[in-house]
Amino acid sequence: MITVVLDFETYSACDLKASGAWAYAEHPSTEILCMGYKIESQPTKIWTPPDPFPLDLAFAIDEGVVVDAHNAQFERAIWRYKLHEKRTAFFYEQEYELGPVPTPRKWRDTMAVCAYRSLPLSLDAVGDVLGLKFRKDKRGKDVLRKLSRPRKPTKAHPNTRMEYDHAASEGLWDILYEYCIGDVDVEAELAATLGWLPQGEAEVWQLDQQINQRGIYADIPAAAAAIKLAAEHNKSLGDELCAMTNDSEMTVKKVARFKQWLASKNLILEDLQKDTVEHALGRLDPLEHPEAHRALKIRQQLSINSVSKLKTILDVANTDHRMRGLCQYHGSGTGRWAGRHFQPQNIPRPTATNALDKKGRPYLDEELLMDHLQLEGMNIGTLDVTYGDVASALTSSLRGMLIAEPGKRFYVSDFSAIEARVTMWLAGQKDKVDAFFAYDQGIGSDIYCVAAEDLYDYKINKHDHPNERQLGKIQILGCGYQMSGLKLVMTAAKQGVVLTEEQGAWIVQSYREKNPKVVRLWYGLQEAVITAIGQGFVTTYQGVEFRTVQDKAGKWLRCKLPSGRFLWYFDPKLGLGVSWNGQERWSITYQSRDNKRGGAWGTVHTYGGMLTENVVQAISRDLLVAAMFRVEEAGYPLVLTVHDEVVCETDYAFGDMDEFNAIVSGPVPPWAHGCPVAAAGWTGSRYKKE
Secondary structure (H helix, E strand, C coil): CCEEEEEEEEECCCCHHHHHHHHHHHCCCCEEEEEEEEECCCCCEEECCCCCCCHHHHHHHHCCCEEEECCHHHHHHHHHHHCCCEEEEEECCEEEEEEECCCCCEEEEHHHHHHHCCCCCCHHHHHHHHCCCCCCCHHHHHHHHHHHCCCCCCCCCCCCCHHHCHHHHCCHHHHHHHHHHHHHHHHHHHHHHHCCCCHHHHHHHHHHHHHHHHCEEECHHHHHHHHHHHHHHHHHHHHHHHHHHCCCCCCCCCHHHHHHHHHHCCCCCCCCCHHHHHHHHHHCCCCCCHHHHHHHHHHHHHCCCHHHHHHHHHHHECCCCEECCCEECCCCCCCCCEECCCCHHHCCCCCCCCEECCCCCEECCHHHHHHHHCCCCCCHHHHHHHHCCHHHHHHHCCHHHEECCCCEEEEEEEECCHHHHHHHHHHCCHHHHHHHHHHHCCCCCCHHHHHHHHHHCCCCCCCCCHHHHHHHHHHHHHHCCCCCHHHHHHHHHHCCCCCCHHHHHHHHHHHHHHCHHHHHHHHHHHHHHHHHHHHCCCEEECCEEEEEEEECCEEEEEEECCCCCEEEEEEEEEEEEECCCCCEEEEEEEEEEEHHHCCEEEEEEECHHHHHHHHHHHHHHHHHHHHHHHHHHCCCCEEEEECCEEEEEEECCCCCHHHHHHHHHCCCCHHHCCCCCCEEEEEECECCCC
């Protein structure tokens, strides 16, 4: 099949990083500076508007060519918004209409392949890792910055665009065209090195692109009202801080100045990081140190990212009020989606309440909160009286900013304790698998509550004992991945549960004694990997296969999941290390994006518990993908996926909640036979967390 590699370079007054590809492409100031394209093995060419669209590319697209791009979502968005109009050409001062630019029907994305292989996503970084012959031109990147963005006007050069300053821009255009050609050549080499996604994953990526193009509707009036209140609240806190410190220029961003003032109040802090401030507030008596305590509370409130998330809604939304491009395909090495821009995966849980349920328990009514935010005359004083904490109210509003388009509604369903279920199923821990099946039939309690009951020695339910259940959840999930006692203590502390190291060690030991097959799973997977890397054998444990392979990109450890999908570990190595008790043991390393270091590329160490986590999360993702295809086929269009949850938007009269939950929960694929999958959800017009 004929392939084309292409790349756009554009100008816009819109900030691409803040707005994302779709809002950027739609912005009226956005225009194409040039397009580089390469048909098969032909030399790369440049097209610059308003020249007639190249006939060879138009003919190739009409023939059904496959178009490759790096981060193809950007090229697709530019094509949709900037190449939809009819083409014109000028011959002998006459204008001729040539008809609309043809739109590619088949796209591929080299960035998606990098994500699938757990390689760096940027062309620069992946070129360095793989040692590609072609590399991005750093000089061209600097030129692109000058030509693609507005500049600050001066008296000598009042125009905001570099290109209008002919003396300054002379020679830059040739560098830009070379840069664009270079990008296309890098992408072509990358595509030849890595190939395309396997058929099943290619279909997942195509579904991902469909979801991102649909987007999700945003409550723009509510977001605008919340931003106004947030600005008022922040100004009030800033004014209070200046008055308290007797310093008109004091802000929480002036760290050294702020720390110096705290020191004058007998509070010495090494830094002002989130954990440090939380710890200080926990040990500081507000009656003995009222000013220092209040100042730290102000810093804490001004550091809440709800304001930036609210602004993101306005930045990212297109003119039809839909936010697009919120999901990143294969955002983690296990294949799960990551959030982008508004980051729906990282919306804080609501802490504010404004209503009581039938049993008199407080909860958050999102519709009521949105009404309050938009009330005429609403101010931070009224909001503070109503909710007790303005910052809490604003943060709690974030989830509800996502709404169904007028005349439609959401169907949302979430897998129940899916990682715990998959862990027990994969390990063959039959008693726990049977307990899950029994719970789904209405017999027995939630597994996290059962675990908490063993720890607290009294009856637990999820509504009346949320903190106790949370510890049960930490034990079931964390200990399933070989968590240590100290790590459990630290994890629990971040979620408001205080434990001693002795209690942490006891909780870990209790889990291991009750789930011996899970313990065996850790060491079985670890030994399989050591044998595959060290001896080159194909090894299998509990239906998970490992082997080392060599291709154009380099050496890999390849993990074949029960679904048939692969996980990839680049440049795997064995070394000798020392365990916690001083015993010599094998050390397993590979090269990857390290989420613990902000996604930086480098050496990652792994072991049985982490391998178990990788495999379990990957299997959970494959079950989610199967459910996503089932709901699509049943007529429920997906607009979002968040963790283990599917979010669909349908016409209001369409669908049934029981039917939807049944579709999400099963039937499971044949490869997952015996895995206790269950799902529960809700339907409504405003997004929430059940």
